[in-house]
Amino acid sequence: MDNPRHVFLNASEVMARNGWGKTKDCQNLKDRELVSPPVMTNPDRWPLDQLLAWEEKRVALAEAALEALTAPDREPPPVTDLLPQPKRRRRSA
Template sequence: MHWPPDASDDTDPRHVFLDAHDVMARYGWGKTKGYQNLKDRSLVPPPVMTHPDRWRLDQLLAWEEKRMELAEAAMEALVVPDREEATISKLLPQPKQRRQAG
């Protein structure tokens, strides 16, 4: 399969299978990092076919959506509720207190 698929393709993503090279190209991973990521089942869903490995596009799309929702939830949790009081200086670590000479 050529990557990226044409925007005009009406192909059902359940019928599109990507090999390791296609998945790495989709996410902009280099060869070394890409193969490391593809082996990490906590990071990337397992392939639907093995020997050779093939990932279904619809499953990758669902995985991407889930990761985006988790990232958005994490960002929401980091937002300070009272923006009026939140200044960048309050969010940064406070400097060490200095001893007074005396």
């Protein structure tokens, strides 16, 4: 396999790699908090090594969130917190 530092993906390859559909692809590719900017423009190209680092960061964050939710010492929230809150509060009589 080629060195990831020397492999560049175009927009359609980035979208296919992440399973993005055509509806969200442009929004996701322009969101700099989600994906780093392309290093080459016209046509846009993203370096594979940066995408791999970004994917590893996303996986680590997802694993940490899952661990926090399933921690054995964590007390489950009360059922009333899981129910939708009433839209109006009744006035006291």
